[in-house]
Amino acid sequence: MVHDATLRDGQHAVAHRLGVAELRGYAEAADAAGVPVVEVGHGLGLGASSLQAGRAAVSDDVMLSTVREALRHSRMAVFLLPGWGTSADLDRAVAHGADVVRIGVHCTEATLAERHIGHLRERGTEAYGVLMMSHMASPGRLAEEAALLAEYGASGVGIMDSAGHLLPDDVAERIGAIAGAVDVPVVFHGHDNLGCAVANSLAAARAGAGVVDACARGFGAGAGNTRLEVLVPVLERTGFATGVDLYGVLDAAEFAGRAFVPAPPFPDSAGIVGGLAGVVAAFRQHVLRHALPAGVDPRDVFFELGRRQAVAGQEDLIVDVVAELSSSGRARTGAHADERKEGTA
Amino acid sequence: MLSTSGEHVPGAGGPVRVAVLGTGVIGQDLVSRIGRSPWLRCGLVAGRDPDSPGLRRAAERGCPTSADGIRAVLASEEPFAVVFDATSALSHAEHARLLAPLGTLLVDLTPSRLGRTVVPAVTGVTPPDSGSVSLISCGGQAAIPVVHALARRFDVRYVEVVSTVASVVAGRATRLNLDEYVATTAEAVTAFSGVSDAKAILNISPAVPPAVFRTAVHAVAPGADPDEVRAVAGETAERVRAFAPGYRVVACTASDGRVVVCVEVTAAGDVLPAYAGNLDIIDAAAVLVAERHAARAAAGAEVVSA
Numbered sequence: 001m002v003h004d005a006t007l008r009d010g011q012h013a014v015a016h017r018l019g020v021a022e023l024r025g026y027a028e029a030a031d032a033a034g035v036p037v038v039e040v041g042h043g044l045g046l047g048a049s050s051l052q053a054g055r056a057a058v059s060d061d062v063m064l065s066t067v068r069e070a071l072r073h074s075r076m077a078v079f080l081l082p083g084w085g086t087s088a089d090l091d092r093a094v095a096h097g098a099d100v101v102r103i104g105v106h107c108t109e110a111t112l113a114e115r116h117i118g119h120l121r122e123r124g125t126e127a128y129g130v131l132m133m134s135h136m137a138s139p140g141r142l143a144e145e146a147a148l149l150a151e152y153g154a155s156g157v158g159i160m161d162s163a164g165h166l167l168p169d170d171v172a173e174r175i176g177a178i179a180g181a182v183d184v185p186v187v188f189h190g191h192d193n194l195g196c197a198v199a200n201s202l203a204a205a206r207a208g209a210g211v212v213d214a215c216a217r218g219f220g221a222g223a224g225n226t227r228l229e230v231l232v233p234v235l236e237r238t239g240f241a242t243g244v245d246l247y248g249v250l251d252a253a254e255f256a257g258r259a260f261v262p263a264p265p266f267p268d269s270a271g272i273v274g275g276l277a278g279v280v281a282a283f284r285q286h287v288l289r290h291a292l293p294a295g296v297d298p299r300d301v302f303f304e305l306g307r308r309q310a311v312a313g314q315e316d317l318i319v320d321v322v323a324e325l326s327s328s329g330r331a332r333t334g335a336h337a338d339e340r341k342e343g344t345a
Numbered sequence: 346m347l348s349t350s351g352e353h354v355p356g357a358g359g360p361v362r363v364a365v366l367g368t369g370v371i372g373q374d375l376v377s378r379i380g381r382s383p384w385l386r387c388g389l390v391a392g393r394d395p396d397s398p399g400l401r402r403a404a405e406r407g408c409p410t411s412a413d414g415i416r417a418v419l420a421s422e423e424p425f426a427v428v429f430d431a432t433s434a435l436s437h438a439e440h441a442r443l444l445a446p447l448g449t450l451l452v453d454l455t456p457s458r459l460g461r462t463v464v465p466a467v468t469g470v471t472p473p474d475s476g477s478v479s480l481i482s483c484g485g486q487a488a489i490p491v492v493h494a495l496a497r498r499f500d501v502r503y504v505e506v507v508s509t510v511a512s513v514v515a516g517r518a519t520r521l522n523l524d525e526y527v528a529t530t531a532e533a534v535t536a537f538s539g540v541s542d543a544k545a546i547l548n549i550s551p552a553v554p555p556a557v558f559r560t561a562v563h564a565v566a567p568g569a570d571p572d573e574v575r576a577v578a579g580e581t582a583e584r585v586r587a588f589a590p591g592y593r594v595v596a597c598t599a600s601d602g603r604v605v606v607c608v609e610v611t612a613a614g615d616v617l618p619a620y621a622g623n624l625d626i627i628d629a630a631a632v633l634v635a636e637r638h639a640a641r642a643a644a645g646a647e648v649v650s651a
Contacts, residue, residue: 051563309552316561
């Protein structure tokens with residue numbers, strides 16, 4: 001099954017500024033294409049509009065009611081990071097007609113999702129648990145964490161390659177380990193920093209993933225997500241039925257290309273380095289915004305953030321790293337040769 | 346003056362008897378701090394799991410222990426002078442209700458919303474004679490001194506506090522109480538700043554080696570001058586260091602009416618790992634409150650006996 005995260009992860013590419021017209025227009029196009037699930041929200045999920053991560057153009061309430069109205073067949077999904085959003089945000093989303101909720105926690109932190117998955121299960125809402133920054137943990141550890149999420153009552157569990165660091169073999173190994181540890185559908189969510197998002201998603205499907213995330217035109221954090229309009233025909237050609245109409249999904253991608261400014265993300269220097277360094281893709285805009293005016297090479301900032309193992313939500317670290325690189329005179333000198341060698345380890 | 350050193354030493358009655366409820370990372374750190382305090386004597390460590398490592402370690406330190414939780418505290422023949430609650434926000438309400446008739450001072454380290462809030466650098470540490478004192482949250486302890494100082498100096502319209510705690514020092518209760526953490530911290534930020542529009546966020550970092558405890562304060566404050574912000578943050582940090590010496594400002598910016606002040610707290614001393622500043626700042630505050638209570642009791646006893 002294809003899970004469309006354009007109106008949630010895509011928010012990172014436009015500084016969380018999608019307005020009512022874009023939300024409605026895209027949701028209608030995705031619905032018409034037969035996309036089974038459309039996820040909506042701030043890039044970091046419910047309740048995450050903030051100075052730390054960026055302020056959304058419209059409130060969660062407006063986003064959810066707009067998309068709900070536009071969806072005739074597709075189910076509506078939302079995302080929540082415990083510690084950012086709360087159970088009260090979940091209740092409001094369910095009242096708005098959210099059919100599926102995904103609770104996101106970092107790779108080794110499944111226990112953070114216990115309460116919110118339980119909260120949703122008690123109310124009869126379908127809850128998934130997803131492990132972010134999955135390159136930071138071994139396949140075996142991810143399988144253990146995924147088993148915990150399933151034990152809490154998750155209807156599906158999986159991983160996000162939040163930094164776009166993984167290659168197809170890494171993905172197959174992780175998805176295979178998780179699929180062997182749980183009886184619920186397994187999710188894969190890719191980023192395209194190293195140009196592997198579609199190949200990674202195909203590897204995930206072949207390794208047993210039942211749900212694969214994608215975004216129109218790749219609109220998503222960092223170098224972008226798996227391209228929905230490419231993934232759908234690739235899955236169909238390799239024998240995985242998606243139920244999504246080819247022309248419909250191409251039309252939805254055309255809409256996103258026209259309506260979402262600026263241009264769709266792609267693996268540029270910042271994206272490639274972010275992927276190598278294992279830095280959460282959502283940091284991209286923040287790194288560029290702080291590094292460029294300070295005269296610091298954003299590539300050095302990504303490598304230093306990777307060394308510090310910064311995760312989604314720690315955007316405040318960027319200011320320190322830029323200031324340190326600036327004052328140490330390492331600006332634009334490429335002083336991170338050591339980390340570069342270690343980046344793919 | 347926040348430190349109790351150099352004040353009275355315990356009188357003829359000796360240190361006061363205290364109890365610790367909860368055997369997680371906070372409870373264990375409290376036990377070791379109580380062991381180092383001239384004012385406090387560990388009379389009981391109570392958990393609910395007889396096999397918990399925290400209970401075993403407390404016993405190894407020579408503390409009486411029990412797996413009967415609050416019942417063990419209530420069963421004590423003489424009431425404890427102070428009970429530290431390091432359980433969970435949900436349990437705390439029940440503990441407060443049960444202890445209220447005993448005249449015990451209850452020092453709450455859970456993110457419940459009961460009791461008088463204490464942030465040492467802002468409120469001082471003198472507790473009420475009995476009842477409940479709330480330490481808010483680790484992020485609240487780190488952020489509120491900065492928030493309070495910014496709000497006094499500048500025209501603050503919005504405040505947001507974002508903390509990051511290392512996974513290994515985020516215990517089970519913390520993990521189950523994120524909603525209470527968010528609500529209680531935001532509410533306290535509003536109470537101490539007068540800014541009604543406030544937001545609190547908590548990250549748990551999986552990094553290995555673990556990330557140092559850190560809090561970012563974002564504020565919308567039109568006209569805030571960067572040099573003044575730096576001065577205000579620096580003075581505030583100095584005051585906090587009187588009891589949490591590992592507290593320091595690591596970043597400070599102000600432009601276009603947006604202020605960001607980041608602080609990191611390393612744990613002092615040789616008991617906690619350096620990254621566990623989240624435990625250090627809240628546990629140090631809790632023990633100071635208890636010591637002040639003990640010192641006041643000792644002073645009162647001297648007056649009575651004189």
